[in-house]
Amino acid sequence: MSSPPSSSGPSRRDPSPRTSSLSPVSRRARQVVDALVYANAVAAAVFAVGLAIGLLAGGGLVTAKYVMFFVGLLTFGFAT
Numbered sequence: 001m002s003s004p005p006s007s008s009g010p011s012r013r014d015p016s017p018r019t020s021s022l023s024p025v026s027r028r029a030r031q032v033v034d035a036l037v038y039a040n041a042v043a044a045a046v047f048a049v050g051l052a053i054g055l056l057a058g059g060g061l062v063t064a065k066y067v068m069f070f071v072g073l074l075t076f077g078f079a080t
Helices: 024-057 061-079
Strands: none
Touching: 024 061
């Protein structure tokens, strides 16, 4: 029975930085899509929390609207 070939450790690749194969326009488009998806995900999460608070407190969608408004106001205040 033959033994497997011995390895001197993990193979090392070239340590030089990789250059991206994406064009600047393509990279910017992907950044815009990423920002839009992130903004919609945050808005959906805040809406879900506001809706849960509204349903528990008896306010419904109006409470969700106010929660979204105040979270947005606090976010702008924090960002400036």
